[in-house]
Amino acid sequence: MKFILMMSAPKENWDSFAKWSKEDFERNAAFMRAFSQELRDSGTFVASEGLAWPNEARVVRARSDGEPITDGVFPESKEFLGGYWIIDVEGPEQAYRIAALVSAAPGSGGKPGNIPIEVRQVLSAFSDPGL
């Protein structure tokens, strides 16, 4: 079954992320590359994308005439999606284990970031008959 692992952080964390040392960045990038490779090697990888910095993020709604209304100055505490992975695994426990791996990605000073990862099952047309 497929799950999406979503890594989000409040806007203020993105700003502190920008102040990491060179070693911090390199360590984190190497970790993420290895993590992604591990997903591919284990035959669980479906898709993954990283998203651009939230500075230019906009929330769009349709006006009554269908024209877009954009909203864009967000408080520091607002959460933004940084990236996601879609994986195909045997069950939720395996998805949680993989989410915990990426949650421990090294942050400032090389300490595990313990970033919260939202894990949600991806809907499919397949229904498990349970037998």
Add this chain to the structure above:
Amino acid sequence: MIDASIERLLREFTPQVLGTVVRRFRDFAAAEDAVQEALLAAATQWPDDGLPANPRAWLTQVALRRMTDRIRSESARRRREEDLLHRSEAAPEHLAPEPVGMEEDDTLVLLFMCCHSALTPASAIALTLRAVGGLTTAEIAKAFLVPEATMAQRISRAKQSIRDSGIPFQLPTAGERTERLRAVLHVLYLIFNEGYTSSGGAHLQRLELSSEAIRLTRLLRNLLPDDPEISGLLALMLLTDARRLARTTSEGDLIPLDRQDRALWDRRQIAEGVALVSAALRKGAVGIYQLQAAISAVHDEAARAEDTDWPQILALYDLLRRITDNPMVALNHAVAAAMVNGPANGLELLDALNADPRVANHHRFHAVRAHLLEMAGDAPAAARHYRAAAAKTASLPERNYLLIQAARLADSRN
């Protein structure tokens, strides 16, 4: 695009050719790759050059040659003796003609290997479809909606697990046979369900999985015609698949059994399924697939939903419950009891399942409760449980169906 008849032929020969190569070289992983290369060669050459006189021998020759090439290039790498090995002819014993009658056992051995319990269900499914079913990695990846590279990796890891577990290339011993056969049947059942429950609307391309499962189960039955559970599983697949056209709208929305247009059911498949399960049950070794097939047959034989012989279905579920503690069987048993004895009896049986953690959190538990509450006339509680079920299912068509049931009950009160 390769011709459908060529494709059928290639898939039919896959396990036989693979069996021959594995038996000679004792290296399942490498043999499997060699056979895939031979299949690709055939798929590109046959449409232009025409069918060879003996297609199976052609495929076997090409696969064996790929194997010897591979061994040669590996030993060349290892020993740096390129000059010695270069241009030497293939070892003649590897290209000797095949003794007659071995290929049937080989196919069986392959099925037992691919469905070994050392593999996860997803790996066993992928490997069975490729090594026995002759599907390409790209086709399997497409059926499971994952990238081809991911499926390739899954298959290669499955082959690695087989190598690591040291399973010999031979039929299981009499002692292991029942357990190993159970694993094979389960994998075939999972392939069928993966195709069947998702065949509708935008997912039509997955339809092939259920017909592939039927084809492989037929193949298994031809190899072991006396096993009643194999016949039971084949019957169950045919009797279920017979309703395929009636079970969804053209947009892929689900239609429950009692509202299906029974004129769309495939009578030929039903007749075959009924004959298979009747013959199997007469042998006396009743099993879960035969009983489920028998239940399916009772549904399929009713001309209208209201003609369904529910007492017989309830009796069959009683038998099924004695041989399996599967909670989904207990759920279906409660539905049958409600149809025979009234919804209060069904709801009582459901209450007894509250404590079973395998059931209490499953969307089907709530869906069944909603259905029985609706039968009992408690529309508000039924709507609540339809919504609870909708929140738990991971299937989009099912979620739509459940939400529409809840909405229908809410509308009828206004």
